[in-house]
Amino acid sequence: MPLSTAYGVLQAADxxxxxxxxxxxxxxxxxHLAVQLALGQGAQVLAVVGDEGRAEFVQGLGAAVVIHRHRQDFAAEVLAHTEGRGADVILDSIGGDTAERGLTCLAxxxxLVTFGHSGxxxxxxxxxxxxxxxxxxxGYSNGTLRQHRPDQARRVAQAALDTLARGEVRVHSGLRLPLAQAAEAHRQAEAGSISGRITLLA
Known part of the structure; x- marks a missing residue:
């Protein structure tokens, strides 16, 4: 569940x-859920996005700075916006060069919390x-937490649901497709053009 992942990675980052x-x-x-949760915890959010549509979406959520992945050097932008100090926390689901470059702008x-390598x-x-x-x-993985520390996984999931019930986060579904179009959903996810989550309807 994206919300429990967002909650879990921020908890792991302390x-x-x-x-x-x-x-x-x-x-x-x-x-988009991590942005909202981080803002709710009183943090300043620097957000990296891949296109203009997502930039406007994330700005609307309250991110202080939006960095365009294809047009800007995210590490240089982080250092510029923190007066050279760097980010206290980096949430990275991309891996590869992005993770390696992240160390150069980590305070x-x-x-640095790594929870995937979509790159x-x-x-x-x-x-x-x-x-x-x-x-x-x-490192963070919901699956590993559920398998090896199920009690902790349940606490993370419950805490995430509690934030939703209190109205502290809003889950945005940018695309809804029938289950029969799962291949198209994967194609859209890989293209990275949809803001929020992609929902498959049974």
Whole structure:
């Protein structure tokens, strides 16, 4: 469930009020929820998106800065907007070069949470910048949590649902398709042009 993933990655990051968080794929199913949750926790959100439509969508959610992935160097933008300090937390579901580049704009004692590699490959992260600057890389998976720590997974899911019940987040469904069009849903997801989550209807 995207909401429990968004809640879980922020919990894993131990995001604190006043911190700056960089959220990749911020206009997507998990990303748009993470933006709202992070804002609700008193963080400043820097959002990375892939197209103009998603940029407008994320701006409407309240992101302080929106970075265009194809036109801007996200690491340089983060450093510029934090006066060289970097982001305290990075939420990365892309992996590969994105994860590797993320370390260059992660603040001292910052936390990079990796929860996927939609870019096609995992990131290869050097260890020197980690111990030298007190940075952390944290892995998160709902599936692993459910399998090996089911009690914790239930707590995360319940806490996420509670935020929804209190009206603290709004789940945006940018595309609804019948189950028979699942292949089209996957194509749209890979294209990255749909804001919010994609819903398949049985």
């Amino acid at each position: 995001l604190q009020p006043g911190e700056t968080v960089l959220i990749h794929a911020a206009g997507g199913g998990v990303g 001292r004692f910052g936390r 096609g490959r995992p990131g290869l992260l050097p260890t020197a910048p980690l111990h030298r600057e007190g940075r952390s890389v944290i």
